[in-house]
Amino acid sequence: MKEKQIHLPKPFELFIVMGLFLAIMYFSLAVYELPIHLALIAVWFVLIFLGIRIGHTYDNLQKSIVTGIFTGLEAILIIIFVGTLIGSWIAGGIVPTLIYFGLQMIHPSIFLLATLLICSLTSIATGTSWGTAGTAGIAMMGIGESFGLPLPLVAGAVVSGAYFGDKLSPISDSTVMTASLAKVDLIKHVKSMLLISFPALVLSGIMFLVAGFFFTSRGNDLSIVINNIQALSANFNVSWYMLIPMVVVIVMLMKGIPAMLTLAFGSVLGIVWAIVFQGMDVITAIGTLYSGFVIESGVPFIDLLFNRGGIESMLGVIAIMILALGLGGLMEQVGILTVLTIILSKWITNAGRLTSSTIFAAFLGNFFGSAGYVSLITGCKVTEKNYDLLKIDRRVLSRNMETGGILTSPLVPWADNGIYMAAVLGVSTMSYLPFAWLNLVGLAIALFYGFSGKFIWYTKDVEGEVNKDRKKTVVVEKKTEQPVS
Incomplete structure (x- = not known):
């Protein structure tokens, strides 16, 4: 049989697929409240049919x-070890101690600002939004709940702070990757991002x-906070060495x-702390790595x-990650991003359009590729040549691609960052999205610039400078030529 010739999708095919993608996601998640896993599988077969x-x-x-x-x-392995870290750190009293001290020191009226700043400093110091949300973020969610604040609002402050450092810290993998891709x-790059x-x-x-x-003016019953502090000290050994x-x-x-190594070692420390300081038996403490922490305090x-x-709590998240990553592989194979590059290149004629195109291309990496690293690649590869054609410095490219890619990554429910943040913070992506103010404001500032x-x-x-150098070289060579004897 004669092999069928492969060609890129036509623009109308691209728009039909994008429309079907949006329709499937909307009706599955917003209308019928079906698991996102089923929506992703449905989109798989739409792309397979197009392919x-x-x-x-x-x-x-399939390959x-x-x-x-x-x-x-x-990323999947990291999520597994985040599950072990959360389970062991609760059992070891680390998370309860963080919440205990936070309830004593932070007043409700400045709590949201404090959450933003604490998570910002943590993410700059560690270079990871995931590590920030999995440690300081969990503690701030607990404190916010005790203060009676809406949890989506608290999650918005955590996400805002976590991604402030993730896209700015010199030790962040996304920051390093962005600078590398943009050359x-x-x-x-960091100075430009500032x-x-x-x-x-x-x-x-x-x-x-x-x-x-x-929210403070609407009234906070601080007696609830006091009761929660007492409940924490009654159920956990709380001290600074926790x-x-x-x-x-x-x-x-x-x-x-x-x-992965850091999270694994942190989980081991959590088990040790659970055994030594919380009086938990060895087998039960080790079991929290998989099944998580279990308590029936009556509070x-x-x-x-x-x-x-525990790992068990992350299994659903891992399944979403696998399906989302498979979707990204299909998108690349079918050539969706290549077609978008061709379409956008015809429209880009000035710095404003170039900025919006880079942000849009990076966002599509999260939306269709379902991964933060994919967003950086799409943001760069789709528009980088246009920066050179318009003679715009590549520092603007790196700034725009990280803004469009990293800031939007936790705002897409099926992207790796959105999945992770929702799982760790216990609030759905669509619930905290309107309150991820640093992310949204950052996008607006980039477009304004x-x-x-x-x-x-x-x-x-x-090119002109190279030509001048070449002419100078030719002149020098002529002057230094010696007659052949």
């Missing part, structure tokens, strides 16, 4: 699914401060030790907050 239509074999499409999943295995010096990150932090900080006063494992983990992350605050963690021309740097005519 076969344009000439791909089913075997090649692309496996390839996509393989590229994200490291920009790391420190120059122009967006710092104003976004200030503006979102004001918003969280106002929100904190608004925080040693957290300090150790943060230092290890700052030293650049791989996240709703304690039982609802601390009955969680693009269309206003602020902080848009232009390069010299590189």
